[in-house]
Amino acid sequence: MTKEIIYNYTLHLADNALILAQRNSEWCGHGPILEQDIAITNISLDLIGQARSLYQYAAEGCEGATEDTLAYLRDVRAYKNCLLVEQPNGDWAQTILRQFFFSTYQYFLYQRLQQSADATLAAIAEKSLKEVTYHVRWSSEWVIRLGDGTGESHNRMLNALDELWAFTGELFTPAGYEMEAVKLGIGVDVNEIKGEWEQRVNEIFAEATLPSPTTEGVWMQAGGKTGVHTEHMGFILAEMQSMQRAYPGCEW
Amino acid sequence: MQTNENILTKNIWSLLQEVTDPEVPVLTIIDLGIVRDVKINKAGAENEIEVVITPTYSGCPAMDVIRMNIRMVLLEHGFKNVQITTILSPAWTTDWMSDAGKEKLKAYGIAPPNPKQQVCNTQLFAEDEAVQCPHCNSYNTRRISEFGSTACKSLFQCNDCHEPFDYFKCY
Ligand SMILES: [Zn+2]
Numbered sequence: 001m002t003k004e005i006i007y008n009y010t011l012h013l014a015d016n017a018l019i020l021a022q023r024n025s026e027w028c029g030h031g032p033i034l035e036q037d038i039a040i041t042n043i044s045l046d047l048i049g050q051a052r053s054l055y056q057y058a059a060e061g062c063e064g065a066t067e068d069t070l071a072y073l074r075d076v077r078a079y080k081n082c083l084l085v086e087q088p089n090g091d092w093a094q095t096i097l098r099q100f101f102f103s104t105y106q107y108f109l110y111q112r113l114q115q116s117a118d119a120t121l122a123a124i125a126e127k128s129l130k131e132v133t134y135h136v137r138w139s140s141e142w143v144i145r146l147g148d149g150t151g152e153s154h155n156r157m158l159n160a161l162d163e164l165w166a167f168t169g170e171l172f173t174p175a176g177y178e179m180e181a182v183k184l185g186i187g188v189d190v191n192e193i194k195g196e197w198e199q200r201v202n203e204i205f206a207e208a209t210l211p212s213p214t215t216e217g218v219w220m221q222a223g224g225k226t227g228v229h230t231e232h233m234g235f236i237l238a239e240m241q242s243m244q245r246a247y248p249g250c251e252w
Numbered sequence: 253m254q255t256n257e258n259i260l261t262k263n264i265w266s267l268l269q270e271v272t273d274p275e276v277p278v279l280t281i282i283d284l285g286i287v288r289d290v291k292i293n294k295a296g297a298e299n300e301i302e303v304v305i306t307p308t309y310s311g312c313p314a315m316d317v318i319r320m321n322i323r324m325v326l327l328e329h330g331f332k333n334v335q336i337t338t339i340l341s342p343a344w345t346t347d348w349m350s351d352a353g354k355e356k357l358k359a360y361g362i363a364p365p366n367p368k369q370q371v372c373n374t375q376l377f378a379e380d381e382a383v384q385c386p387h388c389n390s391y392n393t394r395r396i397s398e399f400g401s402t403a404c405k406s407l408f409q410c411n412d413c414h415e416p417f418d419y420f421k422c423y
């Protein structure tokens with residue numbers, strides 16, 4: 001039972017990292033300027049590295065699994081990432097805001113996960129936190145730059161907020177395996193980090209001259225953590241997994 | 253006391269000096285500080301050599317190559333029973349880079365990392381660290397991008413000699 005909880009919880013963390021990495025990597029060669037193309041793909045690389053550490057650990061708890069089978073041979077319903085990370089890149093503003101919401105969440109999550117009773121998860125959190133700190137700073141600066149930029153960039157941030165806000169509630173709505181993991185002392189209670197996350201978002205939004213987002217009257221979408229995804233997820237996997245499905249076991 | 257085991261361990265450490273970082277070939281893995289331990293494990297007739305390493309960045313693609321190269325170098329010197337263990341905690345920091353390594357980096361044209369107290373925090377638009385230009389030694393430089401050609405570097409330019417250069421960022 002404990003083994004299954006650790007497996008599911010670790011997969012959830014890994015899927016979040018991998019799917020956002022896959023989304024960001026779509027920018028490779030398409031970034032608005034060279035330096036930012038390099039930045040967003042470097043963030044992808046960090047997230048893929050974190051996902052690998054997590055999948056390797058998850059694979060230990062599942063007979064016959066490897067990091068590759070977990071990433072490439074599961075189907076949509078088996079993925080446990082939150083809906084936010086699978087949302088399309090949209091324009092640069094939407095990509096930036098998605099990164100900001102997620103990195104800020106990951107930052108507070110990993111801070112606490114460092115104290116996990118599970119030594120491997122604690123070590124992965126300690127390592128990843130250094131990288132996520134860069135992501136938080138970079139994406140926060142971009143939210144301000146665009147929000148407090150031109151009329152055009154400001155409007156695009158408002159549009160991005162409209163597109164993404166409804167997917168932020170799920171971050172703080174624990175799935176069953178998260179609550180079980182909290183009981184075992186290995187997982188983080190996402191309710192505990194909600195306040196810090198909101199405070200940081202409000203601080204950055206104020207500086208970006210963006211309106212403080214409110215949850216009142218907003219229907220928050222959920223389901224990704226238990227495998228009920230938006231229509232985008234199948235397309236992401238189709239692209240990401242096509243090689244392994246066409247040529248099973250291929251390496252280069 | 254110089255036991256056989258001590259001599260063997262020392263020998264392994266010096267052999268590991270032959271393994272370099274594939275992305276920054278002037279640095280050995282010892283310079284980088286990613287080798288954390290060398291253990292001799294009793295395993296029947298032939299001892300097992302265990303090399304404990306820690307990655308620089310989680311997604312650093314050089315790590316797989318480094319693991320293979322460690323194995324190759326030890327194999328070349330007759331050590332067949334090699335175990336490479338990866339640990340994540342304590343997390344690698346640029347403070348573990350040797351002084352010799354920092355000198356080599358600078359000579360190679362990459363500004364070496366500043367001391368640990370300048371590791372990134374979430375503070376916004378932080379004052380750029382005074383990073384010294386590896387070409388003309390000027391501190392009058394500016395950051396162009398937080399992210400560079402590899403995970404471990406950011407991009408700088410010198411305001412005096414105008415050369416762009418890589419900075420091995422604090423971690
Ligand atoms: Zn210069």
